[in-house]
Amino acid sequence: MKKLYIIGAISLLAAGCKPSVDITKEPTAGDAVFSYYMAIGNSLTAGFADNSLYVSGQVNSYPQRLFEQFQKVRVHGAEGNFIQPLLHSDNGYGWDGTGTSITDNRARLVLGWSTNCYGKTSLAPMPLPTFSPDAADASFTNPDAGDQLNNIAVPGIRVADYPVDGYGNPINGNPYATRFYHDVTKSPFTELSYRISRLHPTFFTLWLGANDVLGYATAGGQGDGSGSASPIFGNYYSSTDITPPSVFQHIYDSIVSVVIGTGAKGALINIPDVTSIPFFTTVPVNGLYLSRQTQVDSLDAFYRSKNYKFHLGYNNFIVQDNAGVTRQAVDGELILLNVPQDSISCYGWGSVLPIKAQYVLTTDEIQNIKLFTDKFNSYIAGAARRNNLALIDMHSYMASLKSGMVYSGVTYTTQFVTGGAFSLDGVHPTPRGYALIANEIIKGINAQYHSTINYCDPNKYDGVRFP
Template identity: 35%
Template sequence: MKKLSYIAIAALGLIACEPEFDNTISDNQATFTAGDADFSKFVSIGNSLTSGFADGALYIHGQENSFPNILAGQFSLVGGGDFTQPLMNDNIGGLLIGGSPVLADPNNPATNQFPPRLVLNGQSSPVWVNGASTTETTTVLSGPFNNMGVPGAKSFHLVAPTDPNNPASGYGNPGGLVAGTANPYYVRFASSPSATVFGDALAQNPTFFSLWIGNNDILSFATSGGVGVDQNAAGNMNAATYGSNDISHSNVVAGSIQNMINGLTAAGTNDVKGVVCNIPSVTDIPYFTTVPYNAIPMDQATADATNSSYSGYNLILGGLAQATVISSQEAAARMVSFSAGQNPALIVDETLTDIKPQLEANGVPEPLAELLKKLRPATPEDLLVLPSRTVLGTLADDNNPASVIGVGVPLEDKYVLIPSEQNAIATAQNQYNASISAIAAANNNVVLVDMASHLNTLNTSGISYNGGTLFSTYATGGAFSLDGVHPTAQGYAVIANKIIDVVNAEFNANIPMVNPGEYTSIFFE
């Protein structure tokens, strides 16, 4: 069995890099107006979605098509000023620290933590673009920069001060790169090693701002397959103790956003106005909707042989249910049965009862008992993350043909979001959004942009502009880039249009929208 592919390469040929649509922008600029807002100094604060991150990397083309840069172009028609960004050195993407890639495993270049961008080259899965990264993290750029989007940033990262007892703890301090306390993207353009992202933004005295933060406070938990701590459930509001994949407590997110809104709109700052965006459902993005739960194809002969190998396991489950070691419902959920056609992948579910001692007591060898101790078939309620497509159907042990991942060896926990993990994510998202809505409603100078409902439309009817329609489908939908998380330039244009629509309605402005058809989608090598 070989690794599985879910990209219809033939269909991709229908997606040109720059499809043609009718132009939506009127030539009559005399009718354009800023209304009640002042766009002369526009500053945008956020994370990777603000920076223009796409295809698994930050690179010049993506930055030039970030939604803030698109907005700035439209704002320039109504008095908006220059808009600067901390541009990367190339269109390769990736980062160097001390001239070398950052490897999780020094002996394996495939573990590059900041790899080049992804492209399609006709193979079943995206590949890194040819070329070497040239952006050196420790070469600090001279700012200030209007685009204050920092990939990887969580809400509290934007306002976290340097620990006076640990000067290297600053989020933009090069001395914290090795320890992991600094963000390499922010290191490149922080005004000083002790600066904060929000402080650098505020120091520019913006007249108008956008703030979109909070996605990463749940996203890293989701993309890791739920390998992290739900700090809402734990009741922990000490962000300094959080792991990289934890769900941030809703009060931490709300407090960070409230502090930034208060600072930006404080009295004496020339009646600053702005927009704050809420958090879309992270589990609706292609990263979680592309690989089906029933990703294992089998013919009848293979299914019969596999079922025979699991017959003893199924018998033990029945006995454990009779002995009330596990419930009858759990036993039924864990039963393995394959048939001709598409079959559920076998997965690890950490919420199941650990039955390793009982398996060993029934004569199952320890290595096999370890594999079976929390195994069950996936269901339609489980979400398999996008990277699982590269491991399903491959061998866990090249010397053991029975070690097919998803069949003879369960798919690891990090590749699957089970329902309880999805519920924790949804609960946090709802709490974050309730706070964001309340914060916006309490400030007359700030309006809410409902990105949650807007981007959800991509999953249903799609978003149409002048004869073209964008969907959230991986690779072929046009809206999401090849990392399955971040938009394409067309997707960022859709985001910019939503913000313009809200600005026009709430600030009595008349700013033209852009034509998503004039922007790029996915890239071929």
């Protein structure tokens, strides 16, 4: 009997065998004060994804992730609520500033089945089939009586737009600004000062500048790209050209000085290499596939005067460059993701007809984009250095994605759809991608301010969803 007792006791011991590992450390604020955090930026900061602004994207923005981590700091951690100008629905924002619905390009993209002219059905991004804009989304009612707003990012906004009065004007203004700007007749600078007076931020992140080159890039390099553009109206620069560097530097420095005017500390995030994102890298320049010799012969004949030679297999597309010249693309040139794919597969674009200039980034245009991205980033780095702010090198980080990156068992690449980091528009991250960005920012903040903010867990959040 005694032995039975012993075995019973051992079994109880076994049930109580519970090892534990607690190596969590209390996060600390270091030299920074995270009590009141403000996020300033463009679509990347607003939580834009799938070519649209929608509430599930907004609540997964990287500022939201940062706030959640700042909140866990006991001394000098974030206080109160993190207020973003949230939409109500997941449909996508479908209003212009006059309250007219603009259904053409605001519906959230989803992966769905589509059939091309040959009757071939495949999985592809398409606008939400049941899109109907939610009337409640046309304007934003702040839940905070004091009009506090922590994320004042506006999709599409450039550094160059900051001094422009009437930026949120219901007519011809930016509808995303119209939604929540305190005074739509004034400039983003005025809005920034107003929001600072409401929140008194002690910490900020500032991620602006991508649109000062991206507008030119996503329009296929439609402006002249020399960085010497003049305003097309008042102090407003064309949104499809590159902002002149001197203008960029002057305004960027002013934004920084306004934000740090109340003593806030923060992080400046630089401009990613926009040409490495799926929007530019998904459609291969040599996507003209010829499977039969008769196709080769007829194209050879068609372009005899230009002496273009075709061969079986993959050939470089025929494109139109910015000067309107039709020619064969050269290696390294980029075809944009928004090129009408049916026109290529069914209507001879890229072969007997050129792919239109707005869907092509030529070698010169790519050079311009790289040149000015580097230039703007040197200004951003200078501003961080002079003002002792953290500099987050998102340019290098996103470049590291290009060759593939593994994080907690998930492989991320810049591959469209399957890469995991980018949403269906090929420009904006998925919730999981935004979480990775938040962690990269935390790394830079910790290094600059000797803080020990914890990373978030990207595996908690969505990648691309499939039907």
